[in-house]
Amino acid sequence: MNNQSAHDLFIPLDTHLTNKNQPKYEVLYEHIKEAICHGRLKRNDKLPSSRYLSQQMGISRNSVIAAFDLLIEEGFAESRQGAGTFVAGIIELKPLLGEVKQNHLSNSVVRISEVAQRIQTIDDQSSTKPGGLQETTQSLFLPAQPAISDFPLKEWHAATARSLRDQNAYSEQPAMGAQLLRQQISEHLLITRGVKCCVDQVMITTGSQQALAIALNLLVTQNETVMLEETGYPGIDGVLTSIGAKQIALPTDEYGLCFDADNAIAQQAHTLILTPSRSFPLGQTLSLKRRLAILDWAYETQSWVIEDDYDSEFVFNGHSISALQGLDTGSRVIYTGTFSRTMFPGIRLGYMVLPEALIDLFKKYKRFVDGGLSGPQQIAMGLFMKEGGYNRHLRRMRKLYKIRKASLDHLMQQSFPDFTLVPSSGGMHSVYLLNASYCDQRICEKANANGLDIRALSAYQRDILHRPVRSGLILGYAGTPVEKMPAGVNKLQKIIKSLSKNI
Template sequence: MARSDYSWIYPSQSEDAGHQGTSTAYRRLYHGIRSAILDGRLHPGERLPASRDLAKSLGISRNTVVTSFDLLTSEGYLETRVGAGSFVASTLPDRDMQTGQHAKDNHGATSNDRPLRLSQSATRMLAYQRRFPRFRVARPFNPATPDLDAFPFDLWARLLRRSWRAPDIDLTIPDDPLGLPLLRSEIAKWLRQTRGVNCDADQVMIVSGAQQALDLAARALVDPGDIIATEDPGYEGIRGVLAASGAVVEPIMVDEDGLCVDGLAKTSSPARIVVTTPSRNYPLGTTLSLARRLALLQWAQDNDAWIVEDDYDSDYRYDGPPLSSLQGLDRNNRVIYVGTFSRVMFPGIRLGYLVLPPALVPAFRGIRGFADGVPAPTTQAALGSFFAEGHFGSHVRKMRLQYGERRTHLISLITHDAPDILSVMPSDGGLHLCARLTGDLDDLAMQEELVKAGLDCRALSSYFHKNRSPDAQVPVRGLVLGFAGWQKDVLSESFSELTRTIRRMS
């Protein structure tokens, strides 16, 4: 039976607000007709009214109807028959959408409830996913938050504008996967002067952060089934990136002298890569002793293995100058050095770097070309100038003093106001410190309660590997407390709330 009223195929702007560009009338009509076709309200072969009649019925111009019909016809939803008019196509281009996208329930699941198929790589990666709380604005005591108020963003904006005002060929058509020469040269100079790294600019590769650096290392050096040794405890994000390669991630215990190198002999086969934070374990803050550094380098040479040195925030050491790198001791080119600017400057900069042994540079350059090419050349240019004009060194020196004062203040709060419930664990730098919980308190439950109180504390035990060997140390129950991003008065107020919450639970 012929239909006389087609007003239902022309949704109002409010009804059709989910579609982009729906402020135009022809788009609203297009979406209305297409939806009616896909959900079965308009049937294959059904004739639509003439454009003049439909326009009059809907109170819109005939041009609007003609434009919508033309678009639907070009995409295969309608077909025209000479002398007969426009009809719903008998074979639709995405007919299957009726049992897919348009059959989804309110939760986004399809009607047949098929399980989502992920790759083995994604499944391995997600098994290590750590679900820390996410706040829209950084809250005390987030361990990865620098003081953003103290960063010279006005200066940074000027450098960005200057780098783009008269861009050279390296910015407009970047073609070197290693990154911009100026920035690589400045990084190499800084690392030689402050960290004792043996390198030149040709060994430096700019990446979009430490996670990408680890991903590139795994792609270049690891086959499925190979063993990668990581520190236990350690940063969960490292394990997830490495597991995606198909490697077997094996935890190696960390004690007061850092990574227990003897544990590398207990893996089922020699590890292909060891990922370590010798300057300061994350999160404990322990430093790898000289004896163990030398033993680790010898182990890598004997087993044809590689060491990834993750030096995430070693510019901030408060009990002396920054420690010399493990890479600086390496005489056999077995160490890949990784650094990032997320904590020294601000997280949104999304830039880091690799210092590669010379023999690995061609391989990493080639692999990088298939990944994302070159990261943010304009930002690289601004950062190169930030280094070259002395701003980076000045900022680090200023923040080292400021963070040191805040660290001392937080330690004082713990030792004077809460010695019955917390004890400070030794560490000489970084943007956070660890405090052990006294008594038999569950730090994971504590984390949940502190989140409810608006505090972004991390449970220390959550950084220990889930699948542990029988002889591994028992996870330490405590809190990881960041101090860098907040003034002393904020730290004091927040610490009072923290202690109230802990005492209430205990």
């Protein structure tokens, strides 16, 4: 570039100012750096003198000199004795910024691992949360959404404040998690879920998703066959796809997963993932006979059973059925649970209970995954449990959710007599099966575009041989106040009517 055009790049500083508080030397520095990165200033181009720039841009010479110093320090420019300041001559400065912005992650441009390539094949919308990956602001009937407005904020704030006064919160936390929280979880799980473990077996995670991902990454190898339920949480499928495992979905009936240890699939697979207490999303409970058959198979074949106990705290009539882990005498069950549903989704805390033989391996790996979780958050949760706040909250939510479920089921039955409610004694959502004349995904699409937040059952169905896809609607009741339900159901009725007319 000749010197005249280099000069042309500099116009009064006011034109570049987007933030009036930004120091002037910084604005000039960024302006020159940007011109270099985009190729408007080339190597060996001479920068205008500080006197010229100060006059031209209406800033002090000191500001210009400070900008030049910074450019020289970072290697973008160099000062040549007696000749002035030049764009650095040593490095070939390609027009960097433009290229980076345009580079989409495609195999031809960016080198990525096999895992990453497999991850790219996953559809984002269905890969993790029951709601897909989209952030949701509305929550009318959103499944898995707790009653946030009924959360005991005062008690939680008090526990959080106390955690911040605890010196331990400020140190790096152990890879397995904060001792206080692990202790509380092991006691709580024994009483409420019949999980038998000592504190050493408990690992704190950022939720069930992380617990499942860690377990699957450490226990399943590429091309290995893994058994799952025919409908289920897509976050698991995402992890298995990234590992390159083969997924085989097994049918379920009113007694839960149809498991037969003599079946060829069970003989070839060495991992089973399931939601035995309340299958997701249909809510069946695995029968004792099948529980024992699964544990026998796991012990005999030295296989792993991963128990995803995602929302069993909410059982409305009688006692919740104990966890499979509590029956496991052969140390084959890895148990996972979460506070996302019992506390609030943003808490991102969960846990896993490991057979003793796996503790060291999992602990070692966890250090590489996240380096330990937040001290204040874990200690606050531990204190909240220790002081009884958690159990009180659970008791209140059980009562509230029971009322909300009854209300929603009643309204739905009145408005949609041809839908079939899937019986369930707890949880946070109801499932209504549809007959063949309805398309659940089309209904959800339209409903969610109109202020509802419901899910289609067919979206959770895994490929299974000779099994027709079941159509149904999943409506969360836990986070939806009773008084808002009639308007929501009414809206759904209108939407379904309008769609039926178009068929």
